[in-house]
Amino acid sequence: MSIKDQEREEVTIRFAGDSGDGMQLTGLLFTNTTALLGNDLRTLPEFPAEIRAPAGTVPGVSSFQLHFGSKEIMTPGDDCDVLVAMNSAALKANLALLRKGGVIIVNTAGFDKKNLNLAKYDENPLENNSLADYTVFEVDVTKFTKESLKGMDLSYKDEERSKNMFVLGLLYWMYNRPLDSTIDFLEGKFAKKPTIAEANIKVLKAGYHFGETAEVFTSRFTIKEAALEPGTYRSTVGNDATVLGLVAAARQSNLPLFLGSYPITPASDVLHGLSKYKHFGITTFQAEDEIAAVSSAIGAAFGGSLGVTSSSGPGVVLKGEAIGLAVMLELPLVVLNIQRAGPSTGMPTKIEQSDLMQAVYGRNGESPVAIVAPRSPADCFDMAFEACRISLEHMIPVMYLSDGYLANGSEPWKYPQTSDLKKIDVRFEQPRNGEDEPFLPYLRDDRHVRTWAIPGTAGIEHRVGGLEKEDGTGNISYEAENHQKMVKLRKAKRDKIADFIPLQDVDQGNEKGEIAILGWGSTYGAIRTAVFALRKEGHDVSHIHLRYISPFPRNLETLLNNFEHVIVPELNDGQLVRLIRDQYLIPARAINKIKGSPFGVEELKQEILRTIETETLA
Amino acid sequence: MALQTKIDEFLNGSGNGEIAEAAAYSAKDFSSDQDVRWCPGCGDYTILKQAQNVMPDLGLAKEDIVFISGIGCAARFPYYMDTFGMHSIHGRAPAIATGLKVSRPDLSVWIITGDGDSLSIGANHFVQLLRRNVNVNLMLFNNQIYGLTKGQYSPTAPEGTISKSTPFGSLDHPFNPLALSLGAEGAFVARAMDRDPKHLKQMMLRTHQHKGTSMLEIYQNCIVFNDGAFELFTDKKSRPRETIYLEQGEPLIFGADKDKGVRLDGLKPEVVELNGKYSEEDLWVHDETDSTKAHLLSRFFEHPARGSGLLFPRPFGVLYAVDRPCYDEMVTTQNQQAMEQLGEPDLDALLRGPETWEVK
Numbered sequence: 001m002s003i004k005d006q007e008r009e010e011v012t013i014r015f016a017g018d019s020g021d022g023m024q025l026t027g028l029l030f031t032n033t034t035a036l037l038g039n040d041l042r043t044l045p046e047f048p049a050e051i052r053a054p055a056g057t058v059p060g061v062s063s064f065q066l067h068f069g070s071k072e073i074m075t076p077g078d079d080c081d082v083l084v085a086m087n088s089a090a091l092k093a094n095l096a097l098l099r100k101g102g103v104i105i106v107n108t109a110g111f112d113k114k115n116l117n118l119a120k121y122d123e124n125p126l127e128n129n130s131l132a133d134y135t136v137f138e139v140d141v142t143k144f145t146k147e148s149l150k151g152m153d154l155s156y157k158d159e160e161r162s163k164n165m166f167v168l169g170l171l172y173w174m175y176n177r178p179l180d181s182t183i184d185f186l187e188g189k190f191a192k193k194p195t196i197a198e199a200n201i202k203v204l205k206a207g208y209h210f211g212e213t214a215e216v217f218t219s220r221f222t223i224k225e226a227a228l229e230p231g232t233y234r235s236t237v238g239n240d241a242t243v244l245g246l247v248a249a250a251r252q253s254n255l256p257l258f259l260g261s262y263p264i265t266p267a268s269d270v271l272h273g274l275s276k277y278k279h280f281g282i283t284t285f286q287a288e289d290e291i292a293a294v295s296s297a298i299g300a301a302f303g304g305s306l307g308v309t310s311s312s313g314p315g316v317v318l319k320g321e322a323i324g325l326a327v328m329l330e331l332p333l334v335v336l337n338i339q340r341a342g343p344s345t346g347m348p349t350k351i352e353q354s355d356l357m358q359a360v361y362g363r364n365g366e367s368p369v370a371i372v373a374p375r376s377p378a379d380c381f382d383m384a385f386e387a388c389r390i391s392l393e394h395m396i397p398v399m400y401l402s403d404g405y406l407a408n409g410s411e412p413w414k415y416p417q418t419s420d421l422k423k424i425d426v427r428f429e430q431p432r433n434g435e436d437e438p439f440l441p442y443l444r445d446d447r448h449v450r451t452w453a454i455p456g457t458a459g460i461e462h463r464v465g466g467l468e469k470e471d472g473t474g475n476i477s478y479e480a481e482n483h484q485k486m487v488k489l490r491k492a493k494r495d496k497i498a499d500f501i502p503l504q505d506v507d508q509g510n511e512k513g514e515i516a517i518l519g520w521g522s523t524y525g526a527i528r529t530a531v532f533a534l535r536k537e538g539h540d541v542s543h544i545h546l547r548y549i550s551p552f553p554r555n556l557e558t559l560l561n562n563f564e565h566v567i568v569p570e571l572n573d574g575q576l577v578r579l580i581r582d583q584y585l586i587p588a589r590a591i592n593k594i595k596g597s598p599f600g601v602e603e604l605k606q607e608i609l610r611t612i613e614t615e616t617l618a
Numbered sequence: 619m620a621l622q623t624k625i626d627e628f629l630n631g632s633g634n635g636e637i638a639e640a641a642a643y644s645a646k647d648f649s650s651d652q653d654v655r656w657c658p659g660c661g662d663y664t665i666l667k668q669a670q671n672v673m674p675d676l677g678l679a680k681e682d683i684v685f686i687s688g689i690g691c692a693a694r695f696p697y698y699m700d701t702f703g704m705h706s707i708h709g710r711a712p713a714i715a716t717g718l719k720v721s722r723p724d725l726s727v728w729i730i731t732g733d734g735d736s737l738s739i740g741a742n743h744f745v746q747l748l749r750r751n752v753n754v755n756l757m758l759f760n761n762q763i764y765g766l767t768k769g770q771y772s773p774t775a776p777e778g779t780i781s782k783s784t785p786f787g788s789l790d791h792p793f794n795p796l797a798l799s800l801g802a803e804g805a806f807v808a809r810a811m812d813r814d815p816k817h818l819k820q821m822m823l824r825t826h827q828h829k830g831t832s833m834l835e836i837y838q839n840c841i842v843f844n845d846g847a848f849e850l851f852t853d854k855k856s857r858p859r860e861t862i863y864l865e866q867g868e869p870l871i872f873g874a875d876k877d878k879g880v881r882l883d884g885l886k887p888e889v890v891e892l893n894g895k896y897s898e899e900d901l902w903v904h905d906e907t908d909s910t911k912a913h914l915l916s917r918f919f920e921h922p923a924r925g926s927g928l929l930f931p932r933p934f935g936v937l938y939a940v941d942r943p944c945y946d947e948m949v950t951t952q953n954q955q956a957m958e959q960l961g962e963p964d965l966d967a968l969l970r971g972p973e974t975w976e977v978k
Contacts, residue, residue: 233975280965291713302718322707325706455683455718456681462703463650464703475652
């Protein structure tokens, strides 16, 4: 049988298996190889909140979706073209995400009686014709893996563990990918266990050769390089880029960085990541709780460090009072909120951008902070850096709103050089002696910013606290006029930041027109792709995407007023849309999805069309 | 980097916070320009005075001293000290102090707290601080009442306390702050009282000298809401009978005529009369490095007013003081080791990551 070589512009593959099957690693390795080949790509891992939900059951399924192509790829893909199902539960949980006519590669060993029962299948879907709409390749991955390891004297467990490599090898064959990057990785990872490395490589090659020789597969696919902007690229996931942004900001501000954190999904990788970089002058402190985490960061900031705390929504709630203290003390503080679905414990591993209102308003009193939000995994670097810059230069807490989609998703990143990075201007109060003017801790410059007066500096001993303070002296004051003045001053200081951030640009489309789609955060890729398609179909639609949310860029109001209709798609019940209506009195329309998953491009496109229809008829 | 230089100097022992002789301070130098606003007769006044008195003896530059407080009457304290200070939020001073001390080991950090601040809302941070043994000093003003919120019972109030929130008497069992501190792995645990300023000052000095979390509980009279809570210990008449002052290497003797002592029968302490059957040689000799004895001492905690039989006197002084590695020092060491191990940080290499590719 001859094998046809076909070219594809884009492909979406979903790897699904039991959470013990190593699907995340399989996906990541395929991603790395694909990135090295120069394809554009986006990924989306999905895993259960439980570490090991009962093996073989639907709640225990872990999956990884990769969308890659020779054209611009901005989302992990709506429906997938290929579904790898390592067991019955994986098929059950993911079949709905496969397009009609798509390819299913199943490990038949995962479709025995026991697995079918665990997945609650009454009959074997491989045998009852229920998959007639798809092309199914049945491969006994478990058997082939064991056979290829014959004579190696491995434990049952080690043999089981390497079966994901068979699937990876097979897909490398199907999509014409080289094995070397994965082999290098395996050799490095198992440097101390050469037998395990050898076994994994053997199975990987066996999978590849199976594709070639089994005469099951009739087609192989080639995906050419994408036309990315020239330069040197690496792959990154959002949480790693966040970590690097913080390290870079510490470097560019010439400050030690102190992270106070308490583990929480999906933010823990920021703590893990930073704790590796102690040689960059970074101290990480795993505190006893969320409150101690932020409080320790405030203590460090009082002492002159770049104080950072990382968490997710339920943790940020607990930090609220301390963030208010930092507002009052006018100290720099960076609060990273890697959002997840709420309220309460909510859905820890699911995606939502529903903590925007919390960031803006979630404290007692008038408590203005700055807010930034990255729009893609690589943008986490830039916005984490910006969060630090704004905080240090304006002596104000900054909330950074990432989410689980950005945190774990990956994309090619044209990473910067140190020489490309801005310097962060930190102003410490200088020592004084008796002849100098008395030190006033709350004197401000023309940006309403006070200087950073840290302990250890002679002659500027002073006290700060959470009680309202007199302008200038910082002494406690309950005086009526002073309180109003201070409330306004703290807000004016926050608003003044608008002069020190970029003006809002239009990502796609005209500066003036019929419809503006206004987004923020991780919906960038989906909106961008949907708007691209709509424009191609002739709709007058522009895409504006916010990365600076508080304060808004100075030109945002004018820009939005250039459009007849403003539509705000969000993964929440309407939060940015309310801020826009509130600030600009623009009758912005909302598109909301609150299902714990990102917008699909087609889904969003249809929603936009529906909204346009109602808008223009209205 | 000026800040890093300062920290480095401290770590190398070259700076060390020593002050030039010319800059020797008096107590007045530590008094800020703010009016002190505690109720007249409040025990806090003496504590403040002794703190200002002891500061010149520490041999530290003023700018290297930081007082951090939470919320409560005691928490106003930093405003009155002419050092660096932060009046923070309820219960969180230990966490703030931890972040400060870990990032600025060159500073002398003092936590001012009360029984509500430390043992109720901030109890978690209090025990975590002690277990980590961050090198800070903590002064816990215990008045067994909530003063600032005007008279509710506190977590150290005896059972049955009639207060605004417990008109029929409080039901919950109180904390024993010293036993709690020892249970939390505290390495320095001491007690003093506002009405014995000389001893109080001495205890503050010990608190400063000890490396690690130094926990000093201070019995402090709230004249408005809980006047006389510690009268048995502070009143000149009853004090000799009801208190015992611990001195390292000295036998446990008390009483107006020094005629009572505490001996150990195995691990069971008993109060004995020194009038024939027992003499000084039979008594328990105080050893502040003995954790078993410290635990026993912390349990001399019966409420004297309602006691029955032979009561133990309340111990004052240093119950326990041992050297245990400090968290902040270990952080510094680990960071330095990482630097030696991983070499000069290279941000460009970090940004580049493990694998790159070119797009032309």
